[in-house]
Amino acid sequence: MKTVLSQSELQSLFQTVFAPGPEDRVVTFLVDVPSVIEEDSEDWKERRRMAMEWWADVLEFLPGMGMEKAQIMYYANVGKNNADLPETVYEWKGDATALYANTLPSAGRPRRLVEVLDESDIVLAPTEYSATAPLKMLAKKHRFRGATMPGFLRSMVPALGIDYQRVHERIMSFKQRLDEAESIDIVFDARGKESVFHGDLRFRAATPSSGMFHRPGIVGNLPSGETYIVPYEGEKEDVPSESRGEIPVQFGDEIVVYRVENNVAVEVLTDGVKSAEERAMLEKEPAYGNIAEIGFGVLGDFGMNAVGSLLMDEKLGLHIAFGRSEHFGGIVSPGSFRDPNNVVHIDRVYVPSLQPEVTVASAVLNLPGKSEVIMTDGKWVI
Numbered sequence: 001m002k003t004v005l006s007q008s009e010l011q012s013l014f015q016t017v018f019a020p021g022p023e024d025r026v027v028t029f030l031v032d033v034p035s036v037i038e039e040d041s042e043d044w045k046e047r048r049r050m051a052m053e054w055w056a057d058v059l060e061f062l063p064g065m066g067m068e069k070a071q072i073m074y075y076a077n078v079g080k081n082n083a084d085l086p087e088t089v090y091e092w093k094g095d096a097t098a099l100y101a102n103t104l105p106s107a108g109r110p111r112r113l114v115e116v117l118d119e120s121d122i123v124l125a126p127t128e129y130s131a132t133a134p135l136k137m138l139a140k141k142h143r144f145r146g147a148t149m150p151g152f153l154r155s156m157v158p159a160l161g162i163d164y165q166r167v168h169e170r171i172m173s174f175k176q177r178l179d180e181a182e183s184i185d186i187v188f189d190a191r192g193k194e195s196v197f198h199g200d201l202r203f204r205a206a207t208p209s210s211g212m213f214h215r216p217g218i219v220g221n222l223p224s225g226e227t228y229i230v231p232y233e234g235e236k237e238d239v240p241s242e243s244r245g246e247i248p249v250q251f252g253d254e255i256v257v258y259r260v261e262n263n264v265a266v267e268v269l270t271d272g273v274k275s276a277e278e279r280a281m282l283e284k285e286p287a288y289g290n291i292a293e294i295g296f297g298v299l300g301d302f303g304m305n306a307v308g309s310l311l312m313d314e315k316l317g318l319h320i321a322f323g324r325s326e327h328f329g330g331i332v333s334p335g336s337f338r339d340p341n342n343v344v345h346i347d348r349v350y351v352p353s354l355q356p357e358v359t360v361a362s363a364v365l366n367l368p369g370k371s372e373v374i375m376t377d378g379k380w381v382i
Contacts, residue, residue: 002161003154007057013160014058017147017222019214020065024121027062027070028144029055030089030135032077032127035101044128047152048096051126073116074108076101081150082133082324082345084334089113117142123219126152130311133345136219136327145213147222155307159223159315162302167225168210170298173382174227177374178206180367184294186318187361188248188350190255194361195246197260197320199294200232202242207328225302225315228295230330233263243291247320249348250355258282258289265289265322287336292325292345294318301380306353318360318375319349350378 005013014020031051034040051072058070073089074096090108092099099107117123117138123146125131130150139146184199211224234241243263249256251274258265258278266289268279282289297315306313324345326333334343350360363375374382 003157005157005160007060009161010054010057011061016164017211017213018122018145020067020122022066025068026120027058027067027122028116028120029072030123030125030127030131031072031074031096032129033074033096033099033101033104034077037100043153045097046154047126047128048099050154052096073111074099074104076104077129079129080344081130083343085113085131085134087113089116114142117144120144122146125149132219132221133324133327139217139219143216145216146219147213148219149222149311151309151311153307153309156223156309156312159299159304159312162304164211167298167302168208168212170301171208171210171225171227174296175206175208177365177367177372178227178229181365182368183242183366185364185366188358189361190248190257190358195248195257197245197247198243199291200242200263201229202232203236204229204232204329221311223299223312223315225299226295226297228293228328230293230325230328231263231291233290233325233331235331248358250358255358260291263291265291285338285342287332288323288342288344290323290325290332291320292323292330292332293321293328295321295347298380306351308353310347310349313351313354314347314349317349317351317378318363319347321345321347
């Protein structure tokens with residue numbers, strides 16, 4: 001398995017993904033670091049090493065693209081996926097594999113994040129915790145474009161070499177259907193027990209994420225290859241959301257089943273340690289139960305396999321996210337949470353590597369005047 005990008009391959013990827021033009025000048029890498037050495041892991045350390053390698057390669061080929069500057073910034077991890085980023089980042093050109101939050105202030109040069117983003121045209125964020133949500137919102141204000149790579153592993157390198165033009169065409173076929181659809185009915189099989197979820201797709205447009213970010217203000221995952229849509233959350237006066245039913249999610253050996261009403265998980269129907277934790281979380285933080293996204297990943301169609309990481313595996317099939325949605329076009333924002341420490345957008349991915357005992361038995365899109373089966377036994381049929 002290929003695990004390293006050559007400089008020429010990285011340059012080709014860079015051109016495909018970002019299509020740098022004459023107006024582009026500055027590339028910025030944003031990388032989070034562990035709080036202390038005990039929090040570190042080999043994967044996290046290797047990701048920081050990859051970021052340094054890529055930054056060095058970009059420095060080499062950047063002048064040939066007419067760009068002026070490539071910089072790498074580190075910040076103390078925020079501890080959760082899609083939580084807001086810290087105000088201060090640190091520029092550091094040394095070995096980041098031994099860099100931690102408690103040593104950042106003495107090792108690096110402090111910079112205000114907003115100032116860094118103001119001068120950036122292209123941003124890459126290979127991080128431990130996803131920075132997708134905050135960077136999506138910041139890109140609209142600061143007019144950069146970027147690729148987020150939360151949890152990226154060397155085993156994902158082959159996914160950077162696929163034909164993203166073909167990926168784009170595939171996901172646009174999903175977008176066309178989702179834009180027309182009024183709802184989706186998903187039937188789950190969890191250890192032989194059936195659960196049915198009805199997702200309200202009215203008043204919403206789907207968003208394609210094809211791995212090509214050519215315009216300012218756009219941020220998405222890389223590797224990419226999905227179309228996603230935020231179910232209707234009931235924000236229109238006297239028009240409640242019709243999303244309802246049950247959603248099972250496997251955590252280790254336990255399957256937690258959530259009951260959904262008005263697009264919010266309001267109850268946990270199962271018993272067990274994880275069920276109790278999730279029940280308590282819903283009671284403490286109702287915004288956590290918001291059904292924030294239904295995603296349709298297509299990279300399995302291009303020969304990609306699961307690697308046990310959310311970034312990659314969610315692009316292989318259907319996934320449902322809970323929590324924050326405003327960065328995807330919904331209404332649930334960090335301000336919707338009672339405690340800012342609980343802000344999260346968390347995907348539950350229905351592929352065997354992550355939920356081996358929960359399968360999407362069928363998924364049916366309901367369009368005006370017709371219904372279309374799009375998934376059977378966990379596989380796309382369109």
